[in-house]
Amino acid sequence: MKKITVSALVAALFVLFQACSEKIETDLTKTAFIPKPVSIAATGTAFEIKKSTVIYVQEGSEQLLHTAGILAAEIGKVTGQTRVQTVSEAPSKGIYLAIQENDDLGKEGYELNIGKKLITITGTNAAGCFYGVQTLLQTLPVNTSLEEPLYLATGTVRDYPEYGYRGAMLDVARHFFTLEEVKQYIDFLAMYKMNALHLHLSDDQGWRIEIKSWPKLTEIGAQTEVGGGEGGFYTQEQYKELVQYAADRQIMIVPEIDMPGHTNAALASYAELNCDGKARDLYTGTEVGFSTLCTDKEVTYEFIDDVLRELAALTPGEYIHIGGDESHVTAHDDYVYFVNRVQKIVEKYGKKVIGWDEIANAELVDDATVQFWADVKNTTMGVEKGAKVLMSPAARAYLDMQYDSTSQYGLHWAGYIEVDHGYNWDPATLVEGVTKENIIGIEAPLWSETVSNIDEAEYLVFPRLPGYAEIGWTAPAQRNWDEYKTRLAKHGKRFEALGIDYYKSALVPWEE
Ligand code: ACM
Numbered sequence: 001m002k003k004i005t006v007s008a009l010v011a012a013l014f015v016l017f018q019a020c021s022e023k024i025e026t027d028l029t030k031t032a033f034i035p036k037p038v039s040i041a042a043t044g045t046a047f048e049i050k051k052s053t054v055i056y057v058q059e060g061s062e063q064l065l066h067t068a069g070i071l072a073a074e075i076g077k078v079t080g081q082t083r084v085q086t087v088s089e090a091p092s093k094g095i096y097l098a099i100q101e102n103d104d105l106g107k108e109g110y111e112l113n114i115g116k117k118l119i120t121i122t123g124t125n126a127a128g129c130f131y132g133v134q135t136l137l138q139t140l141p142v143n144t145s146l147e148e149p150l151y152l153a154t155g156t157v158r159d160y161p162e163y164g165y166r167g168a169m170l171d172v173a174r175h176f177f178t179l180e181e182v183k184q185y186i187d188f189l190a191m192y193k194m195n196a197l198h199l200h201l202s203d204d205q206g207w208r209i210e211i212k213s214w215p216k217l218t219e220i221g222a223q224t225e226v227g228g229g230e231g232g233f234y235t236q237e238q239y240k241e242l243v244q245y246a247a248d249r250q251i252m253i254v255p256e257i258d259m260p261g262h263t264n265a266a267l268a269s270y271a272e273l274n275c276d277g278k279a280r281d282l283y284t285g286t287e288v289g290f291s292t293l294c295t296d297k298e299v300t301y302e303f304i305d306d307v308l309r310e311l312a313a314l315t316p317g318e319y320i321h322i323g324g325d326e327s328h329v330t331a332h333d334d335y336v337y338f339v340n341r342v343q344k345i346v347e348k349y350g351k352k353v354i355g356w357d358e359i360a361n362a363e364l365v366d367d368a369t370v371q372f373w374a375d376v377k378n379t380t381m382g383v384e385k386g387a388k389v390l391m392s393p394a395a396r397a398y399l400d401m402q403y404d405s406t407s408q409y410g411l412h413w414a415g416y417i418e419v420d421h422g423y424n425w426d427p428a429t430l431v432e433g434v435t436k437e438n439i440i441g442i443e444a445p446l447w448s449e450t451v452s453n454i455d456e457a458e459y460l461v462f463p464r465l466p467g468y469a470e471i472g473w474t475a476p477a478q479r480n481w482d483e484y485k486t487r488l489a490k491h492g493k494r495f496e497a498l499g500i501d502y503y504k505s506a507l508v509p510w511e512e
Helices: 006-023 062-079 126-139 179-191 236-247 264-269 298-314 332-348 357-361 376-384 419-423 454-461 464-473 481-497
Strands: 039-049 054-058 083-087 094-099 110-114 118-123 150-159 165-171 196-200 252-259 319-323 352-356 369-372 388-391 439-446
Touching: 039 062, 054 062, 062 083, 062 094, 062 126, 094 126, 110 126, 118 126, 126 150, 126 179, 165 179, 165 464, 179 196, 179 236, 179 454, 179 464, 196 439, 236 252, 236 298, 252 298, 298 319, 298 332, 319 332, 332 352, 332 357, 352 357, 357 369, 357 376, 369 376, 376 388, 419 464, 419 481, 439 454, 439 464, 454 464, 464 481
Parallel strands: 054 083, 054 094, 094 118, 165 196, 165 439, 196 252, 252 319, 319 352, 352 369, 369 388, 388 439
Antiparallel strands: 039 150, 110 118, 110 150
């Protein structure tokens, strides 16, 4: 028998220790957070997640309980099941969610503290807490189970957003997306701390929201989509379900009724909305700019009043989007008269107006927001009239633009948007005359001429969406593409674990 010397034994134990400790990541600063937080300080140890780990919630907030439920569902995927319990005082171990005012962190900020025994997430409001939870979830390894001990690196993340509006749009009019598909889209936004989902609910090809006082909008106007498919619509009950699903994830729904152009579906449903009194045929093509509501008929405004009254009653968010883009067959003066009147209707129902940048040609009501997509002159005119700006430059932020000439889906009328080009810009310096004080935030629109379901949409949405989320959340001085792409690369495995069909851009060093 061979003699084992003490020094050989020590060496062997040392190797074994190294092998074990290599598995435990104790440096929190190595986590690939998207969006990049304001600050991360590592403390060099680890918190062990166990089957018995409990999520404690400060009593008194329904929203915190919802957030804890979402966290428990995610951690439960690893542990089998994770318990949630409300408490009146901070516990000494486990995971603890609480709301705590903190002027340094602003309205939606949070602090995530991962200690050896206790993880604390304190948000300045419920939204902040939800974002802290999203940050914590990004520290969990992908595809883990408790067959091996699971450790999270310790330290503190302090964080708050650059902009208050961080959104994406989904065009459910060109192609209809089911309730489940919209919920999936909401989940994508929530993972990256986005807080607004703009739903483009009507266009030439389809009307997608039940309006009880004008039932033919959905009986007729919802019955098709681009390419001639069967279309669809949300009942008011279903829409409310979406609003709630989004609210549980701290996301506001911004509903859009596009007008006076992009209205063929309404014009096909009700003859009287046409100047010639004749109903239009349903439309399943992709041309734009051929339709208009009749701006000098009173019935048009009765119609809009009813639609916006019902929509406002279903929508707790502060905005109603009135479209206003590409009204190429509405005379300029008629367009201005129309937008002036419609804005007043939005105000009457207690909501703020958003419209595409063309609405700046009208007199803008107080608190109007102009969504910059194409025209710099319109946008700066809006600012001069006192409007706020939502930044959605088509050449940078349109999710339906192709990556390059080989892209499977998408269009390229505003150019190709590779992942770096989509990321590498600053909303506050893109347009001369539009500065940070004018801007409420950023929104990445997904138009659906070329995608008919969520699987197809995923190819355009990922991997660009996390970049738009980071532009909205992280200060420009903290962002640069070369560093961002290494963090994005680590999210590829997350996309795969979620079954997301993403575009594997050659510009990103994806991990094998
Ligand atoms: C738009 O892309 N027509 C706003």
